Amino acid sequence: MKKLFVAMFMLVASTVSAQQKFVDLVGPVPTEPVKDSEYIDVPVLTWGGDVPEFLANGNSLKTAKGSINDKLGLKISLVKGDDFVQQTRNYMAGKAPNGMANPFLRGTMGMLGQASEVTGSSPGTKPHVLVQLTYSAGDHLVCRADITTLNDFGRKNGNKKHRYALQQGGPHVHLLYQILAAAQTKKDDIELVWCTDLSGPNGPAEKFRTDPTIDGCFVITPDMIGLTGDAENKGVKGTGAEGTVKDAHVVVSTQTMNRAVSDVWAVRSDWYESHKDFCNKFVAGYLKAVEETVALRKQFTETNKMSPAYRDLLTFSQKVFGKEAIPTIEVDGHGLMLDALFVGLPGQISFFEDKGNLTGYERQAKQVLDMATEWGYVSTRSGFVAPKLNYEAIAKLAGIAYAAPQKVNRIVAEGVDAFPDSGNEEPPIYSFSINFEPNQEEFSSDQYGSEFNHGIQAAATNRNAVLQVRGHSDPTKTLTDLIKAGKSKNIIEQRGQSGAYKYFLGGDELNLSQTDKVISLIKNGAFDNTQPNPRETMNVALQLSFNRAQAVTKALADFAAQQKVNLDISQIKPVGVGIMEPLNPKPRNIEEAKKNMRVEFRLIRVSAESVKAEDFEY
DSSP states (O other): OOOOOOOOOOOOOOOSSSSSOHHHHHHSOOOOOOOOOSSEEEEEEESSGGHHHHHHHSSSBOTTTTSSHTTTTOOOOEEOOOOOHHHHHHHHHTBBBOOOOOEEEEEEEEHHHTTTHHHHSGGGGGGEEEEEEEEEEEEEEEEOTTTTGGTTTTOOOOTTTEEEETTSSSSHHHHHHHHHHHOOOOOGGGGGEESOOOOTTHHHHHHHHHTTTTTEEEEEEEEEEEHHHTTSSSSOOOSSTTOOOOOOOOETTTTTSSSSSSEEEEEEEEHHOHHHHHHHHHHHHHHHHHHHHHHHHHHHHHHSOOOOOHHHHHHHEEEEEEEEOOOOOIIHHHHHHHHHOOHHHHHHHHHOTTOTTTTSSHHHHHHHHHHHHHHHSSSSHHHHHHHHOHHHHHHHTTTTTOOOOOOOOBOGGGGGOOOOOSSOOEEEEEEEEOOTTTTOOOOOOOHHHHHHHHHHHHHHHHHHHHEEEEEOSSHHHHHHHHHHHHHHOOOOESSOTTTTTTEEEEEOOTTTOHHHHHHHHHTTTTTTTSOOHHHHHHHHHHHHHHEEEEEEHHHHHHHHHHHHHOOOGGGGGEEEEEEOOOOSSOOOOOHHHHHSSSSEEEEEEOHHHHHHHHSSSO
């Protein structure tokens, strides 16, 4: 069972009634040069991505003799940084309360965006984003029964807006921003209930549990399990027993949306310029420790036998994070590590240098600053600095193999059920459609560029999902041929006047709006051996719908190539739906018929078995 204990980014605040500017949360703080000290404070969060730094430091808060960091000549003091507001104060002051130098800031890209007005108030304190640790796979949107996909996210509940609880200034603010973009809705369309803590009695889960007017909440894995009883994130719903909430379920999580939350370390720009050697060694030491940690994790996953080295590492992590975060080593400690998607050396190159990476540094930096500006976290826009590291030199320094990122097809096609009438399909995370004209065969980016961008971004952010491109056909011709065939075989009787005809089959009224029943009648062969033959008409419609899905898939791939952005084509699955899912089952005019002529983009979760396993996620 996977369990995740993401960092408790606790904010020092009383009751939260409205969104607050980060500068007001931090309060007045002097900006000083970084203090000189023998050891450098490096903040860590209660999260699996930080655990390799324990290994690098020799399972010690202060660098141990013979450790990776010691061999690199580093002297590091690891300190808990779960209070991100206090972290920011220390960062600006250049020293921690313990008096040691404090040039580091540890958070997510979204959190750096929220703090950007504070950290960017002087050139020297502008964050130099140094290294990406992980992507998160343990953050969840849990909702009540009436919200089943992100298409429901911004819809009003009667005359009231849907209400969602999340932590003020925490890691889920950026996740919310991305969900709103995916759902094509706005922050003003929902109501936010701000919580002071990420978890616990003042966290979103408890608000959701005790206040039935709250429709959803953003939570970490332990709280998700507590609300839904769904330890494996397999669609289980809460029963109301044992602390769960009736019908509570996961709508989306970073297990699927696994490029949404990026964990990073940043350092002050003024300190970076005078300590480049330290920064290079720090990155090298962390990446060396990541490779060793991932190998230990993999060995335990495959053999279920925990090595002494892995046990020592998790035991030390339990000591630092506390038993409330890691009650058990084998389940909770290992689960903490499983939900950390380490990016390793290839991931650094992909994140910071690949211009086509839609979830890379440049695009995320712009996105989080857009969020901070649009949502009022900042009054002035101030960005970050990306590292200009020589990764071949970093690899040599770390004693690891240099490995550039490889473009791979991650989704195993055979493991994905893409047949619309199989009965095995997962419900979509969300969907959107484009319409086309009768007999349309080409899909120009001039007309559909916005939708193509939306689909490509969905695939990039949701790497453990398939984007189905589903072609739909209008059923009018099939229904017309069905009536003609039935009348010619004297098995359908037509009654009434023109414009208000009713049809009867075996004495019972035949409702042409019941698409499933109509398709079943055709498939059973009752209308075969006629001209026109509705079975042939329906099959032609199915093939045409698949051809259109293929045409749109090709147009999507061509558009990505033109835009010079990465697209894993194995994530894109063309599907012919034919007449099976009409929006208007019995169109009365051409306008209603045209609404059936559509290509739907449907984002579908896939099982772990359908994704190629990799040591590093990039």
